[in-house]
Amino acid sequence: MTRPTARVLALLELLQAGGTRTVVDLAERLGVDQRTVRRYVEQLREMDIPVDGVRGRYGGYRLARHYRMPPLMLNDEEGLAVVWALLVNQHAHSGPVTPLVMETATAKVRRVLPAALARRIDAVLRAVDFTGERRPGAEDHDDAEARPGADEGAQTLLGLAEAARDQRPVAFAYRTRQGHAATRHVQPHGIVAYRNLLYLTGFDADRQAQRTYRLDRMADLRLLPGTFEAPANIDPVAQVLGPLSAAPSRYDVSVLIRADPAYVRRWIPETLGSVAPASPPDAADGHDWLQVFLRAERLEWVAGTLAMLDRPFIIQQPETLKTVVLALGRRLAERSAQ
Amino acid sequence: MTRPTARVLALLELLQAGGTRTVVDLAERLGVDQRTVRRYVEQLREMDIPVDGVRGRYGGYRLARHYRMPPLMLNDEEGLAVVWALLVNQHAHSGPVTPLVMETATAKVRRVLPAALARRIDAVLRAVDFTGERRPGAEDHDDAEARPGADEGAQTLLGLAEAARDQRPVAFAYRTRQGHAATRHVQPHGIVAYRNLLYLTGFDADRQAQRTYRLDRMADLRLLPGTFEAPANIDPVAQVLGPLSAAPSRYDVSVLIRADPAYVRRWIPETLGSVAPASPPDAADGHDWLQVFLRAERLEWVAGTLAMLDRPFIIQQPETLKTVVLALGRRLAERSAQ
DNA sequence: TTAATACAGGTCATATTCCGCCCGGAAATG
DNA sequence: CATTTCCGGGCGGAATATGACCTGTATTAA
Numbered sequence: 001m002t003r004p005t006a007r008v009l010a011l012l013e014l015l016q017a018g019g020t021r022t023v024v025d026l027a028e029r030l031g032v033d034q035r036t037v038r039r040y041v042e043q044l045r046e047m048d049i050p051v052d053g054v055r056g057r058y059g060g061y062r063l064a065r066h067y068r069m070p071p072l073m074l075n076d077e078e079g080l081a082v083v084w085a086l087l088v089n090q091h092a093h094s095g096p097v098t099p100l101v102m103e104t105a106t107a108k109v110r111r112v113l114p115a116a117l118a119r120r121i122d123a124v125l126r127a128v129d130f131t132g133e134r135r136p137g138a139e140d141h142d143d144a145e146a147r148p149g150a151d152e153g154a155q156t157l158l159g160l161a162e163a164a165r166d167q168r169p170v171a172f173a174y175r176t177r178q179g180h181a182a183t184r185h186v187q188p189h190g191i192v193a194y195r196n197l198l199y200l201t202g203f204d205a206d207r208q209a210q211r212t213y214r215l216d217r218m219a220d221l222r223l224l225p226g227t228f229e230a231p232a233n234i235d236p237v238a239q240v241l242g243p244l245s246a247a248p249s250r251y252d253v254s255v256l257i258r259a260d261p262a263y264v265r266r267w268i269p270e271t272l273g274s275v276a277p278a279s280p281p282d283a284a285d286g287h288d289w290l291q292v293f294l295r296a297e298r299l300e301w302v303a304g305t306l307a308m309l310d311r312p313f314i315i316q317q318p319e320t321l322k323t324v325v326l327a328l329g330r331r332l333a334e335r336s337a338q
Numbered sequence: 339m340t341r342p343t344a345r346v347l348a349l350l351e352l353l354q355a356g357g358t359r360t361v362v363d364l365a366e367r368l369g370v371d372q373r374t375v376r377r378y379v380e381q382l383r384e385m386d387i388p389v390d391g392v393r394g395r396y397g398g399y400r401l402a403r404h405y406r407m408p409p410l411m412l413n414d415e416e417g418l419a420v421v422w423a424l425l426v427n428q429h430a431h432s433g434p435v436t437p438l439v440m441e442t443a444t445a446k447v448r449r450v451l452p453a454a455l456a457r458r459i460d461a462v463l464r465a466v467d468f469t470g471e472r473r474p475g476a477e478d479h480d481d482a483e484a485r486p487g488a489d490e491g492a493q494t495l496l497g498l499a500e501a502a503r504d505q506r507p508v509a510f511a512y513r514t515r516q517g518h519a520a521t522r523h524v525q526p527h528g529i530v531a532y533r534n535l536l537y538l539t540g541f542d543a544d545r546q547a548q549r550t551y552r553l554d555r556m557a558d559l560r561l562l563p564g565t566f567e568a569p570a571n572i573d574p575v576a577q578v579l580g581p582l583s584a585a586p587s588r589y590d591v592s593v594l595i596r597a598d599p600a601y602v603r604r605w606i607p608e609t610l611g612s613v614a615p616a617s618p619p620d621a622a623d624g625h626d627w628l629q630v631f632l633r634a635e636r637l638e639w640v641a642g643t644l645a646m647l648d649r650p651f652i653i654q655q656p657e658t659l660k661t662v663v664l665a666l667g668r669r670l671a672e673r674s675a676q
Numbered sequence: 677t678t679a680a681t682a683c684a685g686g687t688c689a690t691a692t693t694c695c696g697c698c699c700g701g702a703a704a705t706g
Numbered sequence: 707c708a709t710t711t712c713c714g715g716g717c718g719g720a721a722t723a724t725g726a727c728c729t730g731t732a733t734t735a736a
Contacts, residue, residue: 004694004722005346006385022711033696038713043343048413050452056704057710069409070450077492078443081435085423088433088531095426097419105416107355109447111409120496122356127499128529128536129575154415158458161465191466193426198466237467300648306673307645307666310638313673325674328645332667335644335651336660342693342723360682371725376684394733395681 007032011040015051020060069112079117080124082109091130096153096198096215157191159221160200164188169205169224175217184213187228190236191215201236203228212240251318253302257290259311267305268294299324307332345370349378353389358398417455418462420447429468434491434536434553490557495529497559498538502526507543507562513555522551525566528574529553539574541566550577589656591640595628597649605643606632637662645670 007030014021014029027034041061044051050064074082083106089095090102110118156172163170167187174184185205192199198215253273257264264275273294296302299318303325306313315322345368352364365372379399382389388402412420421444427433428440448456494510501508505525512522523543530537536553591611595602602613611632634640637656641663644651653660 003381003384005343005381008343009347009385024711035697035714036695039694041712042714043341046341047344047347047410049410053712054704055702055710055712057706059704059711061712064452066452067411069411072446072450074443074446076496077435077439078446080492080496081427081433081439081443082420082424082447084433084435085427085440086420088427089419089423095419095422097415097422101415101419102423103355104351105412105419107351108409108412108416109420110356111354112450120500123499123503124495124529127502128495128531130531154418157462157466158414158418161461162458164465165461188465191462193466193468303670304646304648307670308642310642310666310669315674322674325670328648329667329670329672329674331648332641332645332663332670334667336653336663336667340693362682370723373685373726374724377723379683380685391683392733393681393683393731395735397682397733399683 008040008043011037012044012049015044015061015063018063020054020058020062022060026061069108071114072109072112074113074117076117076120079113079121083121083125087125087128087130096157098153101154153216156215156218156221157198159223160188160191160215163223164190164202167227167230169226169228170221171224172221173219174213175219184211185224186211186213187230189230189234192236192240194240199236199240201234201239203231210239251296251299251302251321253292253294253296253299253321254317255292255306255321256314256316257292257306257309257311258288258313259290259309261290263311264290264292264309267308268292300328303328346378346381349375350382350387353382353399353401356401358392358396358400360398364399411452412455414455414458417451417459421459421463425463425468434495436491439492490559491554494553494556494559495536497561498526498529498553501561502528502540505565505568507564507566508559509562510559511557512551513557522549523562524549524551525568527568527572530574530577537574539572539577541569548577589634589637589640589659591630591632591634591637591659592655593630593644593659594652594654595630595644595647595649596626596651597628597647599628601649602628602630602647605646606630638666641666 010030011026014026023034023037026037030037030040041051041053050067052062052064054060054062072079086102086106086109090099090106110121113121160170162168169185169187171183171185173181175181186200186202187205188200188202190201192201200213200215200218202211202213203209204211261275261277268275273292276291277289294302299321302321306325307328315325348368349364352359352367361372361375365375368375368378370378379389379391388405390400390402392398392400424440424444424447428437428444448459451459498508500506507523507525509521509523511519513519524538525541525543526538527540528538530539538551538553538556540549540551541547542549599613599615606613611630614629615627632640637659640659644663645666653663
């Protein structure tokens with residue numbers, strides 16, 4: 001019992017006995033100074049063990065009653081669902097928490113599962129190999145970028161959600177795309193999960209306008225005093241998806257493509273364009289043609305997609321797209337000749 | 339985690355996750371020297387915590403099976419991690435269990451969380467909108483297909499994992515790509531999660547050959563009597579990825595591309611090809627060029643990808659690819675003229 | 677057999693931490 | 707109001723933890 005670690009553990013055991021104990025009492029039993037007992041309590045709290053301090057006469061320290069997880073009565077499928085979900089997320093690393101947290105959470109959950117189920121699930125964990133693939137779908141984002149707020153991701157999400165629910169304005173440091181950091185004052189409306197990223201929509205008090213923010217670019221979230229009135233008709237999803245598909249300097253593209261709808265859909269997600277059967281301009285062959293509308297930031301991307309599809313197409317709009325496709329065709333021809 | 343005390347307890351937590359861990363692993367996780375980890379183990383042993391040391395290759399430290407520290411409550415981040423993972427999986431519907439099971443599991447987990455945390459997480463669930471996105475990355479599979487075995491997916495996975503661990507042969511009904519159903523007798527070796535699908539690798543007793551099966555096409559899994567000897571060198575991952583990237587009628591493609599590696603990686607996943615910096619053939623500009631090797635089933639796909647990338651490239655191999663790219667370029671030019 | 681892996685543990689110089697002892701403060705009780 | 711109890715800052719010296727380096731040994735694969 002000469003080591004601090006052992007004493008902290010002993011303190012935990014004392015508290016686990018139940019009831020409320022004063023610092024004086026604890027200090028005597030552990031053979032250390034009262035101040036040291038307080039420091040130990042501090043340590044336990046840092047380990048997320050909820051030690052309540054009751055002030056005043058008849059006060060003392062006590063353990064919050066639900067510091068142990070009650071046994072989770074999950075059946076086989078449910079137990080697997082929980083562990084599996086954690087595992088997949090850990091590998092994909094989407095969402096607001098780090099893989100490390102996923103791991104400790106998995107361990108804790110596993111420990112409260114019924115022994116028989118735990119053993120079965122261990123077999124699964126050992127048998128299954130996850131390929132090292134990254135989750136695709138990051139085309140729209142610069143993923144190379146570091147995530148400085150990754151550790152506090154959970155707190156940011158929890159805090160924003162509560163603020164939105166309670167209609168309380170928030171402030172946070174925001175790193176813009178250019179790397180500048182600045183403080184934003186926002187009335188949070190909703191949070192949208194899209195393509196493995198989280199976005200906050202809200203009303204920017206400084207700019208007096210609706211804005212969208214990426215949660216992984218936020219830091220130092222804090223509540224501001226007061227409340228706000230949430231506007232009636234807000235659609236956070238539309239607000240997030242809108243700018244992504246209908247950006248300021250956008251092109252409305254209209255093309256006919258002779259292909260299978262499902263095939264086309266592999267390259268043009270729903271959020272970017274519509275795909276519908278169409279009758280061809282010349283009545284030669286009566287079907288197979290699709291009318292595709294889409295909005296794009298760059299016509300080069302559209303040209304590339306048309307090339308990737310490698311199906312007959314007819315460009316209707318805009319005229320410029322024809323030039324871009326022609327240019328791409330020439331570049332390809334040229335390069336292939338080398 | 340700067341305190342020694344906290345680190346010792348953290349080590350205990352790590353060991354409680356189960357399994358055997360090496361000192362190197364533990365030292366990295368705790369951020370201390372290996373010697374220090376050994377000292378920590380010593381401390382735990384002094385506290386009568388039975389830490390077994392397993393020597394030799396595949397050795398490591400492990401907790402004696404009986405010892406169980408009371409499972410601590412999930413903290414904010416961990417609670418969020420569990421619920422979030424379930425939620426994401428529910429929407430993406432990957433893995434072996436149905437969304438309905440996800441839902442009941444989520445409800446049960448939510449109920450054991452401390453009230454304060456449960457309230458915070460409820461706020462998150464209410465605030466976050468999931469866009470209706472399907473998980474991308476399904477290009478290789480026919481996802482439209484129904485999943486008849488979805489309900490028993492969990493049992494199939496659990497059963498196969500146990501069979502693989504215990505080296506017991508199994509039988510199951512298998513629906514082939516053409517829709518035929520037939521019974522297979524297999525010695526299960528490993529399970530691989532790839533692109534949201536699960537694959538079993540094993541030795542087909544009837545065909546006397548290594549085979550790969552999709553778990554979502556299996557039904558009526560049952561154990562067969564007897565055991566089998568698992569071959570020494572099996573690599574389930576390679577066996578699953580092999581046929582996908584190195585198909586029978588394949589092309590070895592070698593190109594130089596002048597672009598950013600991360601940019602190229604968006605279109606060429608790791609499983610399909612390698613990307614490495616290269617010196618250009620003409621020493622004109624000394625950098626920026628990447629040497630890309632990839633294997634493809636169809637050269638048209640390679641040509642489309644080169645078009646999509648829209649960066650300067652030089653085709654090295656195969657000669658045929660030049661023709662294909664040239665043809666694509668001409669088609670594009672032609673179509674854009676209409 | 678040899679090589680590789682991984683636990684076991686000694687020693688020593690140097691940080692770092694821990695501890696007890698101050699202190700003033702805040703909250704509950706009566 | 708006084709009392710009890712938690713709360714936590716600061717300080718200096720003692721105790722401890724740490725990393726670097728080293729030798730040894732058990733186990734397994736080739």
